[in-house]
Amino acid sequence: MSLVIETDNLTKTFDSRIAVNRLSLQVQAGDVFGFLGQNGAGKSTTIRLLLGLVKPSSGRVSLLGHNLPQHREQALRKVGAIVEAPAFYENLTGLENLKIFSSLTGTVRPPRYREVLRWVHLSGRENDKVRVYSHGMRQRLGLAQALLPQPALLILDEPTDGLDPQGIREIRQLLVELAHQQGLTILLSSHLLHEVERICNRIAIIDQGRLLYQGTVQSLLEHxxxxxxxxxxxxxxxxxxxxxxxxxxxxxxxxxxxxxxxxxxxxxxxxxxxxxxxxxxxxxxxxxxxxxxxxxxxx
Ligand SMILES: Nc1ncnc2c1ncn2[C@@H]1O[C@H](COP(=O)(O)OP(=O)(O)O)[C@@H](O)[C@H]1O
Ligand SMILES: [Mg+2]
CATH class of the missing domain: 3.30.70 (Alpha-Beta Plaits)
Known part of the structure; x- marks a missing residue:
């Protein structure tokens, strides 16, 4: 069984506060993995640790078989992520934003833009300025950005936060499509249970940085x-x-x-x-x- 994300007793303290407490997660290839916890539970901190954006106080992270921080570059090469609400150039179009982004991160063949725009259902709107995009469209453009480098793993921190019900449904459907059609492994965090329940095959529930449950939704219910x-x-x-x-x-x-x-x-x-x-x-x-x-x- 290949683990796409593996953490071993991952711990992060800020001063004396423990934000992430001996967390051991296992995300398998093909999982749509829901990372659940109330506000302040430690989700964003964990995601920052996964992406090597903050340094663990102790414990280990491995992505796609590569250990952080030693092999950060290999580990992240096939990872797309949205950590905070993505920032765009408002006066440029969606397509122009994607091009600028990819010029910073590596080479992208031009057909790839059309492809990711189609996946996130923005085809036909790529030449509109981002200024006129709805919040949901911005989230989808962020997703397009994350998908550009052909990731095998997507890590999304509260991808539906602040969206209206319609926008939430769009993102939800999109993630299911990406997982099923593109074979992506997805980890998404949320504080909304009913949201992850619909789309995730496996979940982890954390509280005050500690793991309370990890496994399928099904076995949690059967239990x-x-x-x-x-x-x-x-x-x-x-x-x-x-x-x-x-x-x-x-x-x-x-x-x-x-x-x-x-x-x-x-x-x-x-x-x-x-x-x-x-x-x-x-x-x-x-x-x-x-x-x-x-x-x-x-x-
Ligand atoms: N940079 C930081 N400095 C100090 N405390 C932090 C910092 N980042 C997060 N925390 C604290 O860590 C805990 C977990 O926060 P966070 O990971 O953002 O939770 P969540 O994303 O689940 O809402 C909170 O108590 C928060 O105040
Ligand atoms: Mg958070």
Whole structure:
């Protein structure tokens, strides 16, 4: 398995404040990887560390198999990034901005401009001055810029921040297209859970610089399945399950009991309840929403 991004106990402190705390991330080739955390969690600092823009206090970063900082140039050769809102020459066109940018970063064959402009859905607008671009168009031009050097990896810090719902949807669709059609690996940070949930196959959740979860969205949800039970004499049923059977049972309101058990064990619980004379009206699978889990993890 090839890792496109690997960090090992990556740590960054500013004075006495720990912004990134022993963070070990693994991003695989082809991942659309969501890097989630509330404001101040350490996302931007981590991304700056990944790009070699700040120096780690300790720990290691490797991109596409090259270690930073020793091999920064090779490591970043196939990486496109947007770290802050990209700055453009307002009185030049989108295309002129791309040309200036590429003259700074390396040679680009002219057909490449058309290609990246098409990918970001700016074809037909490339000769308009950036001054008249919407915020969403600017973000897409930034993306075009990041795509110019044919990166294998895109690193985007809050790419939809400040966009309206339409702009958010455009960027989201675009990133999915890039991942699927161009085979790019993408890491994007966000503080919005529902945003990464839609497009990312794997996520990491950080809080105060520490990793709380890393893996698929699916397994995070599966990890948090509970069974909801409704019986008569709910109080006695609760006592029976908690005291006699010593099961992890919770009450939520007066109506339901919740049990956190593997599915294989739930039939036996049902049997025990029935044997004790309880009327079992309902046993249902009850998955927490990702939102619930996220807030439980980060608050
Ligand atoms: N250059 C810096 N100097 C001092 N503290 C910083 C600096 N950059 C970030 N921090 C602090 O590090 C923490 C993480 O910030 P940041 O990485 O920007 O979080 P996020 O991008 O998740 O909102 C915050 O407490 C922030 O104040
Ligand atoms: Mg940030």
């Amino acid at each position: 948090d399945v509970q069974f909801r039970i409704r019986t008569d004499r709910i109080e006695q049923a609760f006592q029976f399950l908690a005291r006699d059977l010593k099961l992890p049972v919770f009450r939520n309101g007066k109506e339901h009991l919740y049990l956190k058990l593997p599915e294989a064990d739930i039939a036996a619980v049902n049997h025990s309840l029935v044997s004790q004379g309880f009327q079992v009206y309902e046993i249902s699978r009850h998955a927490s929403s990702l939102e619930d889990i996220y807030f439980r993890l980060t608050t």
